[in-house]
Amino acid sequence: MINEFLLYLKNANRSKRSIICYRGKLQIFFMEMEVPYSSLTSSNIQERLTKNQKDWKENTIRNYLDCLRSFFNFCVEKGYIENSPLRKRETNYWELKNPLPNAENQIIINEYLEFLKNENLSQKEIIKNRGRLQVLFNKKKDSFKLQTSEDTEKWIKERQGNLREHTIHDYLYYLRSFYHFCVEKAYIKENPIKYQRVKEVRYWEVKIPILNKENKEMINQYLLSINVANYSKFTVRSYRDILQNFFKERNEVYSSIASTEIQQWLIQLQKRCTEGTVSFRISVLNSFYRFCVEESYMEKSPMKSRWSPRLPQSIPKYLNKEEIAKVRKQNEKDNPRDRALVEFLLTSGCRVGEVHKLNLADVDLDRRTAMVIGKGQKIRQINFSVSCAVLLERYKESRNDQNPALFVTNHRNPRRLSSKWMGTVVRRIGKRAELSSNLNPHRFRHTFATNLLEKGAELSFIKDELGHSNLKTTQIYANLPNQQLKLLYSRYMG
Known part of the structure; x- marks a missing residue:
């Protein structure tokens, strides 16, 4: 029955990662169950989960319940059981569950959470908002109107030793969004949570205690080197997290760690992580040890090339013509900014981070070109369509602010629109268009490249348009489905 459920998820175009996650949770849950799924009651399930309550976080138990709820709902729909032993999700999930002092x-x-629901924000994201705001206001007796920027600074300082910087950013993001809503509703005059109050100045340095100080120093040297080499902030942080987690409890100095020890670590990693995750962590360790060898800190790397798993070559997810039409139709209902944003992403092939950095001065509407800063701080010229130029002109005319950014927030004091919020705009449009899977900005980039290839563009041209430094990266777009290849063959060969 579990295999039938997992096959159903696969046919419903759920991601490989999601299906593996469901498979793992169901395997763990049913491994010790002596009765069939059809005989389980809610008390059986609760008793099974309670056994692990001491070891599992509350969020982990909630994930197990969500997974089981989906499984049993599938069984009900198929007629294998009459009723699910798990109750349906709470109906008013957007409301606070515990009373606040004020x-x-x-x-x-x-009211704010209900507004998010009416804006078609996902249930998962609304529950995140609810949880963060519940924590932030749990002990606050004063009205939200009395919050000042000084209160925020004090709150940050009190938690900087206990919470990671990205967690503080997370809390401030949700709180800032709430106060933006209050400004829009005229409950307060201005937002007391200023944008990016917390700044991670030396983000490339190790942030957690490392048992061996020499390991810490070497990791910091390596991270500084890739930061100087213009690796993105996101990449440097990812490398930092992987290295500090690998070395944090190791007594041996990095140069004395044997290949067999690293191999044992990889074997344990393979039991709980996907092949893609394992491959990425191997590549990070490879890069670190290659740096150590090149800088003459050690003679030979303990890493072995045979450890890297052979990953299947994935086909990029792109929109077909019908889906593009659906997205554009839904986009017609949006405000000038969102219309221009979607058309720009769709016809320029830009990364969402590149669009985030764009200024009005970088865009030439007459020539329909823009100068963007890509990975490694490389500047390149991109092109966009006539319809996009028209929408950008309309959006430009609708603004009366002095912010230099191309896309800004729709508030009284506009700020540069974040990459995250651009993703939210795109995701909402995808939901309204009723696409088979979630829409994200990078899917527009894949669509742009695939359309160029369909029209006969050479890979070298697509490489330049996308800003790839290596043609091998662009070659993933050559793996079109058979149907697309047949269309191209009939077009050129008859």
């Missing part, structure tokens, strides 16, 4: 705060937060 009744006014509770009313306004619930």
Whole structure:
């Protein structure tokens, strides 16, 4: 039955990662169950989960319940059982579940959460908002209107030793969004949570205690070197997290760690991680040890090339013509900014991070070109369509602010639109268009490249348009489905 459910998820175009996650949780849950799924009751399930309550976080238990709920709902729909032993999800999931000390705060937060629901924000994201705001206002007796920027600074300083910087950023992001809503509703005059109050100045340095100080120093040297080499902030942080987690509890100095020890670590990693995750961590360790050898800190790397798993070559997810039409139709209902944003992403092939950095001065509407800063701080010229130029002109005319950014927030004091919010805009449009899977900005980039290839563009041209430094990266677009290859063959060969 579990295999039938997993096959159903595969046919429903759920991601490989999601299906593997479901498979793992169901295997663990049913491994010790002596009765069939059809005989389970809610008390059986609760008893099974309670056994692991001490070892599992609350979020982990919630994930197991969501997984089981989906499985049993599938069984009900197929007629294998009459009723699910798990209750349906809470109906008013957008409301705070615990009372706050200040009744006014509770009313306004619930109003904000309902606004997010009406804006078609996903249930998962709304519950995240709810949880963060619940924590932030749990002990706040004063009205939300009395919050000042000084209060925020104090809150940050009190937690900087206990919480990671990205966690503090996370809390401030949700709180800032709430206060933006309050400004829009005229409950307050200005937002007391200023943008990017917390700045991770030396983000490339190790942030957690490392048992061996020499390992810490070498990791920091390596991270500084890739930072100087213009690796993106996101990449440097990812490398930092992997290296510090690998070395944090190791007594041996990095140069004395044997290949067999690293291999044992990889074997344990393979039991709980996907092949893609394992491959990425191997590549990070490879890069670190290659740096150590090149800088003459050690003679030979302990890493072995045979360890890297052979990953299947994936086909990029792109929109077909029908899906593009659906997206554009839904986009017609949006404000000038969102219309221009979607058309720009669709016809320029830009990464969302590149669009985020764009300024008005970088865009030439007459020539329909823009100068973007890509990976490694490389500047390249991109092109966009006539319809996109028209929408950008309309959006430009609708603005009366002095912000230099190309895309800004729709607030009284506009700020540069974040990459995350661009993703939210695109995701909402995808939901309204009723696409078979979630829409994200990078899918527009894949669509742009695939359309160029369909029209006969050479890979070298597509490489330049996308800003790839290596043609091998662009070659993934050559792996079109058979149907597309037949269309291209009939077009050129008859």
